[in-house]
Every structure is written in C-alpha cells, then in structure tokens.
Amino acid sequence: xxxxxxxxxxxxxxxxxxxxxxxxxxxxxxxxxxxxxxxxxxxxxxxxxxxxxxxxxxxxxxxxxxxxxxxxxxxxxxxxxxxxxxxxxxxxxxxxxxxxxxxxxxxxxxxxxxxxxxxxxxxxxxxxxxxxxxxxxxxxxxxxxxxxxxxxxxxxxxxxxxxxxxxxxxxxxxxxxxxxxxxxxxxxxxxxxxxxxxxxxxxxxxxxxxxxxxxxxxxxxxxxxxxxxxxxxxxxxxxxxxxxxxxxxxxxxxxxxxxxxxxxxxxxxxxxxxxxxxxxxxxxxxxxxxxxxxxxxxxxxxxxxxxxxxxxxxxxxxxxxxxxxxxxxx
Amino acid sequence: xxxxxxxxxxxxxxxxxxxxxxxxxxxxxxxxxxxxxxxxxxxxxxxxxxxxxxxxxxxxxxxxxxxxxxxxxxxxxxxxxxxxxxxxxxxxxxxxxxxxxxxxxxxxxxxxxxxxxxxxxxxxxxxxxxxxxxxxxxxxxxxxxxxxxxxxxxxxxxxxxxxxxxxxxxxxxxxxxxxxxxxxxxxxxxxxxxxxxxxxxxxxxxxxxxxxxxxxxxxxxxxxxxxxxxxxxxxxxxxxxxxxxxxxxxxxxxxxxxxxxxxxxxxxxxxxxxxxxxxxxxxxxxxxxxxxxxxxxxxxxxxxxxxxxxxxxxxxxxxxxxxxxxxxxxxxxxxxxxxxxxxxxxxxxxxxxxxxxxxxxxxxxxxxxxxxxxxxxxxxxxxxxxxxxxxxxxxxxxxxxxxxxxxxxxxxxxxxxxxxxxxxxxxxxxxxxxxxxxxxxxxx
Numbered sequence: 001x002x003x004x005x006x007x008x009x010x011x012x013x014x015x016x017x018x019x020x021x022x023x024x025x026x027x028x029x030x031x032x033x034x035x036x037x038x039x040x041x042x043x044x045x046x047x048x049x050x051x052x053x054x055x056x057x058x059x060x061x062x063x064x065x066x067x068x069x070x071x072x073x074x075x076x077x078x079x080x081x082x083x084x085x086x087x088x089x090x091x092x093x094x095x096x097x098x099x100x101x102x103x104x105x106x107x108x109x110x111x112x113x114x115x116x117x118x119x120x121x122x123x124x125x126x127x128x129x130x131x132x133x134x135x136x137x138x139x140x141x142x143x144x145x146x147x148x149x150x151x152x153x154x155x156x157x158x159x160x161x162x163x164x165x166x167x168x169x170x171x172x173x174x175x176x177x178x179x180x181x182x183x184x185x186x187x188x189x190x191x192x193x194x195x196x197x198x199x200x201x202x203x204x205x206x207x208x209x210x211x212x213x214x215x216x217x218x219x220x221x222x223x224x225x226x227x228x229x230x231x232x233x234x235x236x237x238x239x240x241x242x243x244x245x246x247x248x249x250x251x252x253x254x255x256x257x258x259x260x261x262x263x264x265x266x267x268x269x270x271x272x273x274x275x276x277x278x279x280x281x282x283x284x285x286x287x288x289x290x291x292x293x294x295x296x297x298x299x300x301x302x303x304x305x306x307x308x309x310x311x312x313x314x315x316x317x318x319x320x321x322x323x324x325x326x327x328x329x330x
Numbered sequence: 331x332x333x334x335x336x337x338x339x340x341x342x343x344x345x346x347x348x349x350x351x352x353x354x355x356x357x358x359x360x361x362x363x364x365x366x367x368x369x370x371x372x373x374x375x376x377x378x379x380x381x382x383x384x385x386x387x388x389x390x391x392x393x394x395x396x397x398x399x400x401x402x403x404x405x406x407x408x409x410x411x412x413x414x415x416x417x418x419x420x421x422x423x424x425x426x427x428x429x430x431x432x433x434x435x436x437x438x439x440x441x442x443x444x445x446x447x448x449x450x451x452x453x454x455x456x457x458x459x460x461x462x463x464x465x466x467x468x469x470x471x472x473x474x475x476x477x478x479x480x481x482x483x484x485x486x487x488x489x490x491x492x493x494x495x496x497x498x499x500x501x502x503x504x505x506x507x508x509x510x511x512x513x514x515x516x517x518x519x520x521x522x523x524x525x526x527x528x529x530x531x532x533x534x535x536x537x538x539x540x541x542x543x544x545x546x547x548x549x550x551x552x553x554x555x556x557x558x559x560x561x562x563x564x565x566x567x568x569x570x571x572x573x574x575x576x577x578x579x580x581x582x583x584x585x586x587x588x589x590x591x592x593x594x595x596x597x598x599x600x601x602x603x604x605x606x607x608x609x610x611x612x613x614x615x616x617x618x619x620x621x622x623x624x625x626x627x628x629x630x631x632x633x634x635x636x637x638x639x640x641x642x643x644x645x646x647x648x649x650x651x652x653x654x655x656x657x658x659x660x661x662x663x664x665x666x667x668x669x670x671x672x673x674x675x676x677x678x679x680x681x682x683x684x685x686x687x688x689x690x691x692x693x694x695x696x697x698x699x700x701x702x703x704x705x706x707x708x709x710x711x712x713x714x715x716x717x718x719x720x721x722x723x724x725x726x727x728x729x730x731x732x733x734x735x736x737x738x739x740x741x742x743x744x745x746x747x748x749x750x751x752x753x754x755x756x757x758x759x760x761x762x763x764x765x766x767x768x769x770x771x772x773x774x
Contacts, residue, residue: 005656006421006669008755010741011685012343012500012662013692016748018699072696117697117749217706266701271713315716322711322733323338323571325583 018116021266022076024215028206029083029261035189035199036091041148043091044195048083050095054102055082062111069115077116081105084124084261087196088254088301089131092143092154097135104130121308122265125301132301142192159192160252161297164244172241177248186251197257200250207260216264219273223280224259224287225250231288243292255287258300268308275311275318283307333538335562336572339709341742342564343663345539349503349622349629354511356633357646359406359431363637365391366418366426369676370467371474372398377427383410388437388613391427394462400475401465405615405635408432419640419659419666419673426674429637440612446514447609450522457526457608464607465614465677469599470494470505470568471660473678476604479594480526489592491524491532492577493601495547496561496568498537499661502681504618505598507631509536509543512602513550519605520556526604527594532556533577534598537563565663566740570595572709584736599680619643619675623684625651634675640682641671655690658683663741693750704743704753710736714743714753721756726763734760735768 036044059078063071085105089098105127113119132139140162143154158166160180167176181191189199197203210216228249235243249255254262263269263283270279283303290299368374375392385391385404392402404427412428436442452460458480466476482488497505509516524532534551536544538560548558559577566572571582573595580591588595596604599617606612615636622629627648634643640657644650650671658665659673662683704714712733720729734757743753 004654004667004669004671005690006667007656007692008667008758009658009665009739010663010745010754011656011658011665011667011683012689012745013750014341014343014746016703016746017693017750018696018748021699021701021748077699115697117699217702266699269700271700271702271705271715320705320708320711320713321338322584323575323709323736324581324586326733 019076021215022080024213025080025210025261026076026083028209028215029087029196031205032087032196032199032202033083035202036087036195039145039189039198040091040143040195041150043143043151043154046095046151047089047091047093047098047195048086050098051086051089051102052079052082054099055079055085055106058103058106059111062107063115067111067115072116075116078106081110081123085127087257087261088124088128088194090139090142091195092141092150092152092156093138094152097131097138100134101127101131117267119267120311121305122262122268125262125305128301129305142194144192145190145198157192159297160186160248161291164248165291165297168242168244173244174240177244183247183251186248191252193252194254194257197254200256203256203260217273217276219276220264220269220280221259223277224263224284225255227281227284228255228288231285235292249288249291253291253298254300258283258287258304262301263304263307268311270311270314270318272315272318272320274320275314278318279307279311279314282310331560333560333562334576335564336567336576336709338711339707339742340564340566340572341707341745343500343745345563346500346624347503347506347539348501348624349620349631350506350540352503352507352629352631354507354618354631354633357635357638357643359434359635360638360642361431362411362428363406363431363635364416364426364428364639364674365402365405365637366416366424366674366676367392367402368418368424369402369473369636369678370400371472372396372400374425375399375402377413377425379410379413379427381410381413384408385410385429386435386437388440388615394465398475398478400467401463401613403465403613403615404429405637406431407435417670417673419668419676419679421669441610446518448518450518450525450608452608454526454528457522460608461526461604463613464603466600466603466607467614467677468597469603469617469677469680470597471664471678471680476596476600479596480523482527482589486589487592488527488529488589488594489531490578490594491520491527491529492573492588492593492595493520493532493534494568494570494573494595494597495534495536495540495543496573497540498563498565498568499663499665499681501622501683502620502661503622504620504631504680506540506543508598508602508618509540509547513546515605516547516598516602517550517554517556518609519601521554522604522608523596523601524555529594530555534558535561535567535573535577537561537567539563565742566709566738569709569738569740571738584733614677617675617677617679619679620681621647622681623651623654624686624689625653626684627651636677637674639672639674640668643675643682644671644684651684651686653686654684655687656685658685663745664739695751696749698749698751701748703746703748707742707746709740709742710738712737714757717760718751718753718756721760726760726767729760730764730767734764737761
C-alpha cells in the first residue's frame with residue numbers, strides 16, 4: 001500500500017524563497033554597479049569585492065563558531081549587505097577600513113541580534129556609520145569621477161551637498177547651484193559621492209525591476225522621496241536664496257540609494273502599507289532637517305537608522321485595514 | 331464585460347485545471363458503499379435502518395437530528411451489511427451505513443427521465459421542505475445544510491442571491507463541468523432558490539478562466555433577473571465574504587454571515603442539487619467529483635454515488651500514479667489530506683487531487699524576514715506573521731483582539747511565505763485556543 005503524507009492545508013506553495021528574493025535585489029543593483037564602475041573604475045571594484053567577500057566570511061565564521069548554527073552565508077543576505085555597504089562608501093577608501101566596516105555591519109548590525117530577521121538596524125548602514133565615526137576624514141574625501149585606474153591615490157573633492165551646506169551661509173543657493181554639475185549630470189551620477197549612490201537613474205531602474213518582481217512595494221521609496229520633495233519644495237518657495245531647489249535634494253547624496261535600497265530592507269522596515277508610509281515620510285523629514293539644519297551635509301543614513309528604531313512601535317500600533325466591521329462575538 | 335474582483339489580498343496559484351473540458355462521466359457504483367451519518371456541518375443524523383434491511387436508491391437511511399442537520403439517503407440499492415464505525419475523510423472513525431450493492435432499483439417517486447422541468451409549481455415553504463427532505467448541503471465543500479440558509483433569520487432580509495461558480499481552487503473543475511453541461515437545469519435551480527429566498531435579483535459569479543461557462547450561462551440567463559458577472563482570477567474569490575465583496579462591494583461584518591448584508595450565497599453544485607430535489611424529487615445521492623493530478627492518466631469529472639470509495643474513483647481515472655505523495659479531498663489550497671484511499675466520497679467531496687512528491691515538499695522552515703508578503707496576501711486584513719509569533723508564545727487573548735477568528739483558513743499566507751513558515755498551522759492552533767476562551771467566558 002502506498003504511504004500517504006497527511007499534513008494540514010495548503011498543499012501547494014508559491015516557490016518563493018529568501019535566496020530568490022535576495023538575489024533578486026542583487027540583480028536589481030547591477031545597473032547601479034555598472035555605472036559606478038564606469039565613474040570610479042578600479043576603486044569601485046576593489047571596495048565592492050572586499051566588502052562582499054568579507055561580509056560572507058564574517059557571516060560564516062560567526063554562525064559557525066560563535067552562534068554555532070548552520071551557516072547560511074550564501075542565502076544572498078550577506079552578499080547584499082556587502083554590496084550595499086560598498087555602495088555607501090567612497091570608492092577610494094582603503095580596503096582594511098572596508099573590512100572593519102564589514103565586521104561592524106555583519107557582527108554588530110546583524111549577528112548580535114541573532115542574524116537575518118532579528119536585527120533592528122540596517123546592517124549596511126550600521127557598518128557605514130561605524131566607519132563614518134571612526135574614520136571621518138577617509139569617509140568624507142570623495143574621488144572625482146572618471147579616474148579609472150586610481151584607487152586610494154585618486155584626486156578628491158567635496159560632494160554637492162557639502163558645497164551647498166558651506167555655501168548657503170555666504171551666497172544665494174541659486175548661484176552655488178549654477179557652478180555645480182547640471183541636473184542631467186546629477187541624474188546620470190557624474191558627481192562626487194559614495195561609490196554606488198551617485199547614479200540616480202540606475203538606482204531608479206533597479207527600483208522598477210524590484211517593483212516588477214514584487215520584491216518591494218512602492219510605499220517606502222515613494223513616501224521618502226515625496227516627503228523630501230515636498231519639504232524642500234516648501235522651504236525653497238519660502239526662500240530660494242537660502243534653500244536649494246527640491247530637485248537638487250532628490251538627486252544628490254545618498255537619498256536615492258537610501259530610499260530604494262536601505263529603507264526598504266525587509267527586516268528593519270514596517271509590516272503594513274500605512275506603517276511604511278509613516279516610516280518613509282518620517283525618514284524624508286529627518287533627512288531634510290539634518291541636511292539643512294544639522295551638523296552634517298547628508299542625513300539619510302541617520303534618518304533611516306532612527307526610523308529603524310521606530311519600526312517595532314509602528315508594527316504595534318499601525319494595523320492593516322481589517323475586512324468587515326467589528327461586531328461583538330457571541 | 332468589466333471583470334470584478336475583491337480588493338484586499340489574495341494570491342494566484344498555478345491553475346492546473348487539467349480536467350477542464352472533460353465531460354462528466356457517470357461512474358457505475360462500486361460493490362460496496364459506506365455512507366457516513368455525519369457528512370454535514372451540524373448534528374450527526376440518526377440511522378433508521380438496520381443490518382439486513384433491503385434499501386432502494388433514494389431511500390432515507392438516516393434522519394436529520396434537529397434544525398442544523400440533514401437527511402441521508404441510500405445512494406445504491408442493496409442490503410445493509412453493517413451499521414458501524416468507519417474511518418471517514420476527516421481521518422476520524424465515525425458511524426456509517428455500509429450497503430452491499432445489488433442491482434440498481436430506485437425509489438419510484440424519483441423522476442429519472444432526462445426531461446427538463448421548467449415550471450416551478452411549489453411555493454417558498456414547499457421548496458424549503460423539499461430541500462430538507464432531500465438532504466441538501468453546501469456542495470462547495472463547507473457542507474452547511476442548505477435549508478438553514480434558505481430560512482432567513484428574523485430581522486434580516488435577503489436582497490440578493492449570489493451563485494458561486496468561481497471555483498478558485500487550483501485543479502478543480504466540477505462546477506465548471508456542471509455549468510457547461512447542466513446550464514438549463516442550473517437556470518431553473520437558480521430560480522428555485524430565488525423563489526425559496528423571496529429575492530428578486532441573482533448574480534452568478536464566474537472567474538475569467540472559464541470563458542466558455544461565462545458565455546454559456548450569459549446566453550441561458552438572458553432576459554431573466556439573473557446576471558452573470560466575470561471575475562478576475564484570484565484566490566480565494568470563492569470564499570463567501572470575498573465573493574460578496576467582489577460582486578456587490580459589501581463587507582460581511584466580522585463574525586457575521588452574508589445575510590447580515592442582505593445576501594445568501596450558494597454554490598452551483600448546490601443549486602443543481604436543489605433543481606433535482608425540487609423538480610425531480612431526487613435526494614442528494616450523487617455529485618460531480620473532479621479526480622485529477624499531474625501524473626494521473628485521465629484527469630476526469632465523474633458523477634459519483636455518495637459512499638463510493640476514493641480508491642474506486644482513482645482506479646477509474648487510470649490508477650494511482652507511482653509519484654503520489656498526498657491525496658487531497660478537495661483542492662490543494664484548502665482540501666484535507668487523506669490518510670487512506672478506502673474512505674468514501676461524501677456530499678462535500680468536490681475533488682480528489684493527487685499531489686506529487688515534488689509539489690508536496692515543504693522546504694525547511696527558516697526565520698521570518700518580515701518581507702510583509704503574508705500581510706499583503708491576507709484577504710481578511712490580518713497579520714499572519716504576528717499571529718504565528720503570538721501563538722508560539724501562547725498569547726491567545728492578544729490573538730483574539732487581533733481578530734484571529736476572522737481567519738478563513740484560505741492558506742494564502744503559508745502559500746506565499748518565502749521562509750516556508752507554517753503560518754496557517756499556528757493560526758489554526760490559535761483559533762482553537764481562542765474559541766475555547768470565548769466558550770469559557772460564555773459558560774461563566
């Protein structure tokens with residue numbers, strides 16, 4: 001007689017899996033990676049390779065020898081953290097700093113909480129902020145694009161956001177803007193900045209791919225970009241000399257990378273559409289507050305980490321719309 | 331026609347309607363049938379025959395016990411060989427009547443001719459009575475006694491009849507086959523139900539993967555108060571609450587029934603059975619069952635006598651394939667896995683689906699990555715990931731306030747989870763515990 005399996009329904013599954021989702025995100029990052037290699041050449045290749053390999057290695061070592069669980073270093077999540085960490089570092093950063101960043105990202109950001117699914121803060125951003133505080137000079141000298149064969153010896157300069165921040169105290173914003181790359185160049189990523197954050201158009205292509213594959217929903221990127229646009233737009237309308245054009249804010253700094261890839265990290269973002277909208281709007285507002293009124297020229301990484309901290313609260317109080325009115329049972 | 335659908339959640343599993351377009355084939359009865367006395371939601375019926383009795387097809391063998399219960403009839407003629415405990419499709423051993431088949435002698439009052447009786451001569455009360463006598467239950471799978479739904483509670487008013495021709499479960503095609511082959515009888519059946527309920531309007535909902543059934547039913551209902559509405563293919567559209575939402579944009583309240591928003595829903599199989607009961611005086615002794623599976627030789631739609639062993643159906647469809655991991659009574663999303671093939675087809679058996687090893691394989695469960703897919707697909711607006719966490723921590727009061735009792739157990743959450751987490755299993759556990767809490771509160 002045939003042996004039959006008896007188990008509760010459902011008896012069929014979608015075939016979706018964590019590696020499929022993670023590798024989907026990785027595929028969506030390829031256009032931005034290509035553009036960054038085009039601008040920053042060998043530096044981008046070295047930083048990315050070191051970051052990805054060390055993230056995988058630390059994940060493996062910590063799982064195997066410290067947590068003593070079955071290593072899942074190839075499920076795609078460590079590779080993704082490595083890629084995202086590399087994307088938010090300058091392409092001329094010494095490789096040993098990248099290794100420290102990877103250890104902070106995987107070790108502190110992810111594994112101390114118990115690994116994938118349990119971490120409160122986005123691991124790649126934990127790594128970035130760790131490096132930012134530890135090595136402020138290396139983390140703020142940005143290579144000029146187009147130096148393919150230069151790595152740590154590349155000529156450096158300031159980012160558009162930093163120039164704007166220093167400039168508006170003395171001169172009208174419009175005048176500073178006129179000396180910067182055109183909006184088209186900003187859109188194409190031809191500016192100084194972290195290696196993977198510059199090319200807005202390539203990041204947007206990646207977003208479209210993720211939306212098409214239904215890896216992410218529109219809520220978080222749209223609410224972040226929308227709230228930044230509205231907030232900076234209001235400020236700009238009030239005083240265009242003191243505050244930059246909202247388009248400038250959208251296209252510079254880490255905003256696109258943050259809105260599309262960092263803030264949408266499954267583990268650290270809210271579970272409901274409404275919660276995501278609040279989270280995204282909050283990130284947008286805090287980003288602008290830091291950029292314009294804070295001490296740093298860019299604030300998106302801090303804004304995301306702050307709202308990562310709010311995620312459990314949002315999950316507790318923001319509920320999806322239930323089907324049907326509630327009536328007393330019985 | 332503009333297709334409608336429900337707004338919240340849902341998934342789209344591969345349809346795999348392998349037996350679509352196969353004509354309904356009458357299956358000759360097996361040598362022995364086993365007819366359980368508990369084939370419906372409600373009180374088991376009371377057996378009124380004894381071992382050794384001769385019975386005819388359509389003869390009453392167990393009588394309804396109370397209002398929420400149904401009559402059960404002999405589906406074959408022959409001798410009652412046992413009244414005993416038999417395993418049924420739920421896996422439990424329950425009381426059933428075993429009949430050794432001898433000939434095919436029917437109760438004389440049943441009209442066995444093929445002529446269509448169009449004129450409905452009975453009034454609402456008589457219709458209800460006939461349906462009680464015939465032992466009709468919801469044939470979509472829920473097996474709730476039909477006469478109960480035909481009795482509108484005091485203070486409520488039925489406005490619409492909705493006929494469920496959605497068949498959103500993958501693989502199943504029995505309702506599709508009925509709509510294609512028995513459309514005229516279905517039309518009369520719908521009119522009977524409308525008369526029984528006292529409603530003026532009826533809507534038949536059919537998913538757009540059955541365009542032939544949509545046009546057939548549209549054609550036949552032209553000039554009547556019955557409208558046919560095409561629906562986008564989305565699971566679980568055949569769920570009552572989802573179907574009412576899709577067709578009328580009304581939301582059945584939490585813990586409520588469609589009648590709370592003026593609607594009564596019947597499956598097309600139920601409507602067909604009502605036609606036969608009211609117009610042909612034929613009790614519910616047979617039904618259409620889809621027998622299907624990827625490796626089955628001849629996926630088929632059979633007309634089967636109640637009580638026929640499942641093994642007989644599979645043999646008639648080409649035999650059990652070697653690569654069979656599970657045999658499902660019902661569809662793959664909500665059906666129940668059978669422990670044995672010797673159990674009988676009952677009133678609620680809409681299909682027998684053979685699941686191969688590859689399809690049945692559950693991947694290793696890993697940590698929740700909070701991807702939000704389960705929240706996105708839940709058609710009731712619940713948070714399955716949270717329910718599972720709460721159930722694991724035995725926080726059942728909190729599960730109640732999160733409205734776990736609203737869960738319709740459609741399985742969309744487990745189906746979609748990339749971490750292969752058994753979300754629905756834990757939700758079921760929570761529902762059972764919350765139901766206990768509610769009962770104990772009432773008892774105080």
